[in-house]
Amino acid sequence: MGVRKKESALRRKEENKNLVIAKLNNCPTSPRKMRLVADIIRGKRVEDALNILKFSSKESARKLDKLLVSAIANWQAKNEDGDVSEANLFVKEIRVDGGSMLKRLRPAPQGRAHRIRKRSNHVTLILGEAKTATSN
Template identity: 40%
Template sequence: MAEENFEAKATQKHLRRAPRKVRLVVDAVREDRVDKALKKLEFTNKAAAAEVAKVVMSAAANIRDKFQEARLDNQDLYIKEIYANEGATLKRIQPAAMGSAHQIRKRTSHVTVVVAKKEEFDN
């Protein structure tokens, strides 16, 4: 146990945004420092940016809670992994002409963030 693995994970499930739209935001902050990623998300003009920021803050809080003796700050942490997978799809019906109906698929996302301690030799 000489080498400790400083990383923690946070997951947001059933986010009511399409994964295709969430991935645009997620790709912008991949492998950034946590403080830099949160600042970038604050000024991103996408609806999913606020939700992704919450998950990043939760992962940072999880690693601080897990390793309390290490005194980790947002500058010491970076986003090791971040991805948005497809969640359950809510199926709804839109009435259409002549008694027919069109199906509406309301997609959801699962956002997962893994943060880790930044090593001294990393940029």
Template identity: 50%
Template sequence: MNFKEKTIVSGSLNRIRRSPRKMRLVVDIIRNKEIKNALNILKYSKKHNISISLRKLLLSLLSNCKKKYIEDDFDQKLFYIKEIRVNQGRTLKRLRPVPQGRGHRIRKRSSNVLITLVERKYM
């Protein structure tokens, strides 16, 4: 089946207080999926805190797409996630006191997510 791809919307979410390594576990599951399937996967994911952030971002992208391209034939089923990347964001450095007057460094990592949605048009 031949189809033509047209990049529609891309969006990002920065400084999510989750480590990139944990975010990538969820992101790898929804990569190259249709929007409807991805939203269902995120809804029932066991990584609840991470999936909430990604689900909000996907719903926001769909809403922006509807506003940007006001069309009567807008169909959510034609959209799929072409690209989704998780990069490391800012790291907060904290100290935890340990015996004998020392301190161990605690790194609180954050991540940045970039999503590109594509509309698939069948010919």
């Protein structure tokens, strides 16, 4: 490995030390419905995001709430001495990607059949620590 590549890899590794990742794979909800909720909490502080998800009526919000709590638990496991309320955590990145599709057939009139696609998704949630206290 070249010197430049090695230095950039070490720098990227140092930057990612204060990031926490949580993943939800093969969630049986369409990616479009999940992105509607994910767009609402992107960039918000963790406390605000939890409140938004708690009072949302969408099914995707319950699944993202569970994922966000899991990411907070991952942060606590990484920083045993830190307090979540003082850490100033925020949702740095949230990605919703398409997962596998279950293909089913539904009977249609006159001997035809329509294909039903039951979509699933993968969600990746990355928490970051803000340097200064900001209020969103």
